[in-house]
Amino acid sequence: MLNLLPKGKLKIIIAPLNWGLGHASRCLAITEKLLENGHEIIFASDGDALELLSKNHPDKDFYELPGYGLKYRNSNELFSLLDNLPGILKAVIQEKGHAEKLSAKLKPDVIISDSRFGFRSKSCLSVIVSHQLNLQTKYSFTRWAGNIANKFWIRKFDQCWVPDFDDSPLSGKLSHGHPFNHVHYIGPLSNFKRKEYSKNIIDLLISLSGPEPARSIFEERLIHYFRHFEGRVVLVRGSSRKTKTNMPQHWEVFDLIDRKEMNKIVCQAKEIISRSGYSSIMDFFTVGKSAQIVPTQGQAEQEYLARTLNGKYGFSCKLESDFK
Structure with missing residues (x-):
C-alpha cells in the first residue's frame, strides 16, 4: 500500500463513508500504517464514523462532511435503492465541493476516500478504497444500474485500493471481475492483533x-x-x-x-x-x-x-x- 504513494512525508486527508462503522474502522488500519511512516493525517467524515475516528485519534484535525442520509426501511433491495438514491446523488455533489475547498485550504498531497465517490480533488492524488467493484445484487436491473454508476464514479479517481486478496478473494465476486485498470489489491484491512488475551471469558x-x-x-x-x-x-x-x-x-x-x-x-x-x-x-x-x-x-x-x-x-x- 505504502509503495503506491509518492515518496517523502505526506499530508493525507482520510475520508470514510458514514454507513455503519466499517468504513471508519478499516480507515483506522490505513491510518496506523501511515502514521508509522511519519505521514500527517487529517480526517473528514460525519456522524458516528467521525466520532469513532476522533475517539481513536483525538489529537488529529477533523472536518465534517455532508452525510449520505442512508436509511434501510425496506427489506427489498430495489425499494431501498430508490429510497436512498436521491440522497446519495446530492451528497456526492456536495462532497466534491467540500473536497476542493479543503484541498485549497489544507493543500494535501493525497486524499484517501473510503466509498465517498465525490470526495476527490484534481489538485492531489485521489484514491478510492472499495471492495465493491462488481456489485452482486438480486435483481439484474439493480446490478446493471449499480455497476454503471460504480464504473462512472470509481474511474474518476487516480487509484482504487481494494482491501482483499488478488488470488483468493475474501469478498468473492465483489472485488473481482471488474473493468478497471487502476486497481491495486492491498489485502484485508484490520488493525486487530492476535494477542494472548484470556480466552472465552465473554460468553x-x-x-x-x-x-x-x-x-x-x-x-x-x-x-x-x-x-x-x-x-x-x-x-x-x-x-x-x-x-x-x-x-x-x-x-x-x-x-x-x-x-x-x-x-x-x-x-x-x-x-x-x-x-x-x-x-x-x-x-x-x-x-x-x-x-x-x-x-x-x-x-x-x-x-x-x-x-x-x-x-x-x-x-x-x-x-x-x-x-x-
Missing part, C-alpha cells in the same frame, strides 16, 4: 453497526431474544444514539468503543453475533475468530457476503428471523 458478544432504523430494530430483537441468556454478555451498539430499550442489568453495554478495546473483547468472546459487514468480517478473519453473521435485509452486499462465507473461515450465516 456472548453482540456487535452491531449499520444504518438506521435497521440497526435499532435488530438490536431490539436480539435484546428480547437473549434477555435471559445465562452468562456474560457484551453488547457493542455501534451507535451514539440513545436507546429507549431497557437493557438487561447483567449485560455490559457500550455505545462506541475504541479499536484496541474492541480487539480485546473480540478475542475474549466465546460466541459472536455480528452483521455481515465486510469490515467486521476482515476483523474476525484477521484474529481467526468464528462468528454468526447476519445480513441487513435489503443490503445486497451483506446478503451476498453472508451467503458466500457461510461455512468458510468459521462463519455461519443467520437471518434476523432466526432470533424470534
Whole structure:
C-alpha cells in the first residue's frame, strides 16, 4: 500500500463513508500504517464514523462532511435503492465541493476516500478504497444500474485500493471481475492483533453497526431474544444514539468503543453475533475468530457476503428471523 504513494512525508486527508462503522474502522488500519511512516493525517467524515475516528485519534484535525442520509426501511433491495438514491446523488455533489475547498485550504498531497465517490480533488492524488467493484445484487436491473454508476464514479479517481486478496478473494465476486485498470489489491484491512488475551471469558458478544432504523430494530430483537441468556454478555451498539430499550442489568453495554478495546473483547468472546459487514468480517478473519453473521435485509452486499462465507473461515450465516 505504502509503495503506491509518492515518496517523502505526506499530508493525507482520510475520508470514510458514514454507513455503519466499517468504513471508519478499516480507515483506522490505513491510518496506523501511515502514521508509522511519519505521514500527517487529517480526517473528514460525519456522524458516528467521525466520532469513532476522533475517539481513536483525538489529537488529529477533523472536518465534517455532508452525510449520505442512508436509511434501510425496506427489506427489498430495489425499494431501498430508490429510497436512498436521491440522497446519495446530492451528497456526492456536495462532497466534491467540500473536497476542493479543503484541498485549497489544507493543500494535501493525497486524499484517501473510503466509498465517498465525490470526495476527490484534481489538485492531489485521489484514491478510492472499495471492495465493491462488481456489485452482486438480486435483481439484474439493480446490478446493471449499480455497476454503471460504480464504473462512472470509481474511474474518476487516480487509484482504487481494494482491501482483499488478488488470488483468493475474501469478498468473492465483489472485488473481482471488474473493468478497471487502476486497481491495486492491498489485502484485508484490520488493525486487530492476535494477542494472548484470556480466552472465552465473554460468553456472548453482540456487535452491531449499520444504518438506521435497521440497526435499532435488530438490536431490539436480539435484546428480547437473549434477555435471559445465562452468562456474560457484551453488547457493542455501534451507535451514539440513545436507546429507549431497557437493557438487561447483567449485560455490559457500550455505545462506541475504541479499536484496541474492541480487539480485546473480540478475542475474549466465546460466541459472536455480528452483521455481515465486510469490515467486521476482515476483523474476525484477521484474529481467526468464528462468528454468526447476519445480513441487513435489503443490503445486497451483506446478503451476498453472508451467503458466500457461510461455512468458510468459521462463519455461519443467520437471518434476523432466526432470533424470534
